[in-house]
Amino acid sequence: MDIAVLTIKIALPGCRSLKEKRxxxxxxxxxxxxHPSIAVCESGDRDRHEASEWSFVVAAASSREVASLCSDIEDKLQRTVDGRVMEATREYL
Incomplete structure (x- = not known):
């Protein structure tokens, strides 16, 4: 089993409240x-209106599957979140 932690930092320009951020x-x-192979949580910048940090723990049978799931997460975030992905880091365990 392979595991990775994907941490993504997102800028939310013009966001004025925590409600708007949500x-x-x-x-x-x-x-x-x-998804049964993904655990997710807001891991940083919880009280900042203009930024958000999310961590995804991805587990799968092979490193190829883990890399594919991480790429899918990054792609979906780029398309669906009303903000800019500023940084994405992967740490393989």
Whole structure:
């Protein structure tokens, strides 16, 4: 079994409240947390309006599957979040 931690930092320009931040992030936890190979949480910048950091723990039978799931997460975030992905880091365990 291979495991990776994908951490993504997102800038939310013009965001003025935590309520707006939740709306703009669009339910990441519900969307990705349903997948049996992915655990997700907001891991940083919880009290900042203009930024958000999310961590995804991805586990699969092979490193190829893990890399594919991480890429899928990054692609979906780019398309669905009303913000800019500033940084994405992967740490393989």
């Amino acid at each position: 709306q703009r992030m669009g339910g990441l936890h519900e969307r990705f947390g349903r």
